[in-house]
Amino acid sequence: MPPLNVCLVSSEAAPFAKTGGLADVSSALARHLGKRGHDVRLVLPLYRRIAQGKWKLDPVPGLQDIPIQLGARRTWFSVSTTELPDSKTRAWFIRCPDLYDREGLYTQDADEHLRFVLLNRAAIELCQWSRWAPDVFHVNDWHASLIPLYLRTVYGWDRMFANTRTVLTIHNIGYQGIVGAEKLADLGFEHAPHLLHQDHLREGKISFLETGLLYADALTAVSETYAKELQTAEFGMGLEGLLRARRDSLVGIVNGVDYDVWDPRHDALIPARYTPKDLKGKRACRDALLAKYKIPAGPRVPVFGIVSRLTAQKGFELVAEAMPVVLQREDVRLVVLGSGEDRYERFFTQLQQSFPNKVAFATGYDESLSHSIEAGADLFLMPSRYEPCGLNQMYSLRYGTVPIVRRTGGLADTVEEWNGRTGEGTGFLFEEFKGDAFLNAVARALGLWRDEKAWAKLVQNGMAQDFSWEKQVLRYEALYARLLGRGA
Numbered sequence: 001m002p003p004l005n006v007c008l009v010s011s012e013a014a015p016f017a018k019t020g021g022l023a024d025v026s027s028a029l030a031r032h033l034g035k036r037g038h039d040v041r042l043v044l045p046l047y048r049r050i051a052q053g054k055w056k057l058d059p060v061p062g063l064q065d066i067p068i069q070l071g072a073r074r075t076w077f078s079v080s081t082t083e084l085p086d087s088k089t090r091a092w093f094i095r096c097p098d099l100y101d102r103e104g105l106y107t108q109d110a111d112e113h114l115r116f117v118l119l120n121r122a123a124i125e126l127c128q129w130s131r132w133a134p135d136v137f138h139v140n141d142w143h144a145s146l147i148p149l150y151l152r153t154v155y156g157w158d159r160m161f162a163n164t165r166t167v168l169t170i171h172n173i174g175y176q177g178i179v180g181a182e183k184l185a186d187l188g189f190e191h192a193p194h195l196l197h198q199d200h201l202r203e204g205k206i207s208f209l210e211t212g213l214l215y216a217d218a219l220t221a222v223s224e225t226y227a228k229e230l231q232t233a234e235f236g237m238g239l240e241g242l243l244r245a246r247r248d249s250l251v252g253i254v255n256g257v258d259y260d261v262w263d264p265r266h267d268a269l270i271p272a273r274y275t276p277k278d279l280k281g282k283r284a285c286r287d288a289l290l291a292k293y294k295i296p297a298g299p300r301v302p303v304f305g306i307v308s309r310l311t312a313q314k315g316f317e318l319v320a321e322a323m324p325v326v327l328q329r330e331d332v333r334l335v336v337l338g339s340g341e342d343r344y345e346r347f348f349t350q351l352q353q354s355f356p357n358k359v360a361f362a363t364g365y366d367e368s369l370s371h372s373i374e375a376g377a378d379l380f381l382m383p384s385r386y387e388p389c390g391l392n393q394m395y396s397l398r399y400g401t402v403p404i405v406r407r408t409g410g411l412a413d414t415v416e417e418w419n420g421r422t423g424e425g426t427g428f429l430f431e432e433f434k435g436d437a438f439l440n441a442v443a444r445a446l447g448l449w450r451d452e453k454a455w456a457k458l459v460q461n462g463m464a465q466d467f468s469w470e471k472q473v474l475r476y477e478a479l480y481a482r483l484l485g486r487g488a
């Protein structure tokens with residue numbers, strides 16, 4: 001198809017600023033759309049950690065010190081760019097120390113909403129100031145969800161956007177960006193309150209995500225199963241009615257994997273490289289991982305891995321129920337990397353104290369260790385309560401690390417239960433969000449572990465899976481083409 005101008009707006013992008021999968025996805029999607037010949041601008045805030053990082057940031061002439069009024073707050077922003085590593089696509093950063101020069105990506109500060117109002121408005125204004133008309137504004141999660149309505153209100157006068165279409169991707173409906181209705185003017189909607197969700201406005205609330213769901217031309221969810229789940233009360237988190245009403249505009253597109261970054265054949269962050277044909281390197285990765293934490297283990301002792309944000313979404317209640325039993329009964333090891341809620345950090349700290357020779361827990365955020373666990377573990381645990389897509393199970397498959405997952409969202413779409421009769425399947429799944437069900441899946445996995453030949457087949461099946469972005473990017477392209485009324 002003819003090249004499009006695509007403005008991709010996200011609160012995270014790897015390797016610049018990442019707390020979870022959103023960063024991997026927005027950056028990989030930008031790069032792969034670029035490879036397909038599209039002119040892509042990936043827009044995100046210039047957080048302190050990016051400003052202080054090693055990046056060569058080029059200020060964009062004509063896009064410096066632009067004043068902007070956000071309710072009562074007057075501030076200024078500038079735009080800098082840098083190349084996304086290994087690509088011709090550029091990331092565009094909104095520099096505004098007043099709002100972004102802070103410790104974390106996200107804050108609990110009273111002006112948090114303004115930080116993302118600015119992201120939305122600056123993304124639009126940088127297009128205006130550089131007279132670059134996007135064919136598609138592709139916005140991600142609540143942080144960028146106001147753009148569709150801004151294009152009809154605050155920036156509705158600008159004919160440059162007359163043919164621009166908007167796509168909103170839902171990565172996680174658990175975060176909606178809900179603010180009090182007194183923020184109406186901060187958001188810039190004081191002249192358009194009738195365009196917001198009326199019942200919620202009366203209740204005193206404005207939701208960034210809901211506003212996006214009302215006005216984006218197309219909606220996507222990051223897996224087919226999640227697109228369906230979102231329309232139910234169990235998963236829709238209050239937005240299920242709206243999503244049902246818009247179901248004709250909602251599609252599920254499973255995330256791709258950036259195999260340039262996540263593949264043991266060439267991963268520079270792991271101690272040894274390996275291929276499906278020669279897994280010696282995987283054993284070296286396992287030994288190095290256990291040695292790092294001084295955990296003794298013979299060669300046939302299975303190692304479980306977890307890399308995760310520690311939040312309720314990820315199902316750690318089930319780990320707390322099942323894993324002490326498994327660790328007590330079986331000769332197994334567990335290496336965990338995660339940071340997040342205190343209660344889960346405490347749980348893993350205690351688990352490590354109870355089983356000092358079997359469990360290692362690393363807190364904090366560690367990109368390199370996340371790769372080493374993917375490579376060094378034999379089994380990977382993701383008993384998520386809900387999982388829009390999940391990337392780690394797909395990374396695990398490529399690294400020959402067998403995933404044990406709950407059958408929900410993208411986990412259901414990307415892991416297939418091992419079938420001993422046919423020799424097909426890539427992992428172990430369980431349905432009910434119950435400790436027993438999880439324990440049972442772990443027991444099935446450990447049962448198969450003893451059968452070396454069957455296990456080797458299971459590992460090979462996983463490593464042969466292809467979730468590459470080269471394929472998935474075509475689905476987004478087809479969606480853009482449909483929206484723009486052009487043949488793909």
Ligand code: ADP
Pocket residue numbers: 019020021022024307308309337338339363364365366367370389390391392393
């Ligand atoms: P989510 O986006 O819900 O956190 P995903 O499975 O889509 O879940 O993506 C998680 C991403 O974040 C993966 O790339 C994973 O390796 C990474 N990650 C999560 N926690 C950490 C951590 N503590 N250190 C390093 N990487 C992490």
Ligand code: GLC
Pocket residue numbers: 020021022025171172222255387388389390391410
């Ligand atoms: C969200 C989801 C995760 C998904 C990621 C990228 O953070 O929790 O399941 O893989 O976004 O789309």
